[in-house]
Amino acid sequence: MVDDLQTSPAQVPPHLLNDPQFVQAAREHDFPMLFALAHSHGVSYYRIGVACGIKPERVSLIARGKAAITTLDTIVRVADALRIPGALLGLAARPWEDSTPKPHLESDDGDDPMNRRRLLRGALAAGLTGAALGALADTRQSLDLALTADSEPADLSDLEAAAETYGYGYHGQAPTQVLADIVGDFAELRPLLSTPQPVASRIRVCRTAGQMAGMTAIVLHDLGARRHARAWFATAATAAQESGDKQLLAWIWAREAMVPLNYGAPHAAAQLAEQARRAAGDSPTAAATLAAAVAARAYALSQQREQARDALIAADTFMERLDAGARADTWLTHGEQKHHVHLSHALTALGETGRARESQNRALELSAPTSTMTRSLLQIDAAACVRHDGDPEQACRRTVAVMAGLPDAYRTGLVHRRALDLYRSIPAHHHREDAVRELRDVLAA
Template sequence: MKRRILLRGALAAGLAGPGLAALTHTRHELDAALSADHSTTDVGFWESTAERHSFGYSGQTPVDMLSSLLDDFADLRRSLSRAQTVQNRTALCHATGQMAGMAAIVLHDLGQHREAHRWFGTAARAAEQSGDRLLHAWVAAREAMVPLNYGAPQAAALLAEKARHLAGETPSAASALASAVASRAYAVTGDRDRAMKSVAETEALAGRLSPQQRADTWFGYPMQKHFVHTSQALTVLGETDRAYQAQARALELSRAPSLMTRALIAIDQASCRAQDGEQAEAARLTAEAYGGLPAAYRTGLTETRARALHRSLPPGTPGADRLADALGSPV
């Protein structure tokens, strides 16, 4: 509970003070443990712990999810530091890569992109030590979404291509994710040909995945996630008819507690409306989607997307003042 209180306060202040110190200290301990020539025998416990976290927020707020992960890292670090066999250490590095990657995702969603990059660095190191190229590719693809969503699409494209290389030619959840992120990055940079090619390649990969690879976890590439990425790429490309179809399918497949995902899809819909000349409807949809979120979700990625749409509206757009109020910014 104390950790959650510190973390909430730190996030409210931009991740400064005791909360940031605790987060940084935990990451440094993990890095030190990964450098040690040791391990433990409780591999099964950590594999199941990583799997439990992999189902996403499941109704938790991002801060609560991050706090839960940090609580587990304290014990995981001690496990990594005990004497171990090579096999056990490899398995523990795999679980560490998964869990550090999940912590980085949550930090990304909270808008803490610098700290997210640092945690992705720890996740990549652990994944590399585990010998699992697909996990390493997944980490790179997920990290690419940080610069993609926070203003550096060229860097995102480079990371996505690195992930594609690591994933190889065989269809996998990691290769599909890397291709999907690449399509979005190229769309934002204005490279329409490469973006459309990546959209088509992602479609082909998604159709060749096994049921296990399509699992609805952070490590799978479920069709709901596929349509969310497709919606984003097509929205940026101005392919509004196809984007609306992707958004409808994403909403159909979204789990009930997916508050953040549903809000982001609604903002995509609003962006399409604005491109189709319906600016007032775009303002209304965004104000409703963003303003209807609990306070814990009106930060980071959702706020960034809502502000971007607000900035795109012509002066005097009906409903823009309501959106500005929801954002807490002047009209």
């Protein structure tokens, strides 16, 4: 039906448009607050629903935060129904703002694509009437708005820069502090994802969300929160898939493979790492190199020695061909230090202690003094090599020294797990020796 664009049964009182709380809610697309404020100023949920083409009971759910508005089409209808100027909602000026009539098709539920299609067909059955042309224009203009907006979200560049900064790792900060900072900035992405964006900006937002969610998962993994790490990796993968960035997706899956890898499920880790390798392809990228290195570790831990050596060769081959940017020392790239950290673990698990020590020494040379967790893991790998070469007592003493020298924040999670793996590898007939019992007590504490 054709709506009278000069009036609306759900129009909010003009003074409400100047209310700071209403203005902020509009800018943030906080529709629960918008609907609640309109209702408190005498606009019933029934009137809002009729004017917006949304069932009144669903309007009530939205006002209580139990349902959401996510489509651009519905946001536009809310603007027209409540007479909220387009600028407040991040839209172009609405036709009624300059008194230009524009037809409006009412629907029972604006979020139902099949219903919208039925109504459009009904309008077109009568020919190219004003109502039909108006409906066609609404559909086209909603896509135009997303495709051709000429400005990016104000905070997007800052958030991209923040993601790059977090990629440089802990730098001596406690993992919990880094976690708080990343998640704080990650939360700033939500309004950008719920606001209509140009396609290019939407891709950048999703890519940044994937990076931040992935790095959040890395910290949770390091702290030992495996289940939560996997949930954040799943969120990261969803964002990466929406961005269309296959290398980011491969990086996420390769990093996710390190959760089962480091916590006792190498077969599951190998499957994830191979999935990452397929996504990364055959080009020498950071993600492809990481995926091959993680696969090598997983195969080595599961005693699939041939597959482990093949993956090591692939990882080394990729590493030799990486460009300078991909070799940067960050979580998101694959530098030489990180490469040797992976080789150290894989070669230690294979019992190739000579080559393992070479990688350990090179990785320690390249690790900053503030790389507390990485240096500790390398030192425990070195202790595991000592154990493999036949001196479990000395291996335990070295591991105890590593644990004793760590701040409390680093004695849990991944470091604890690596030390526990070493203890469990010691034959039972050594468990009465003083050094072995001391390591057991340190791990229990």
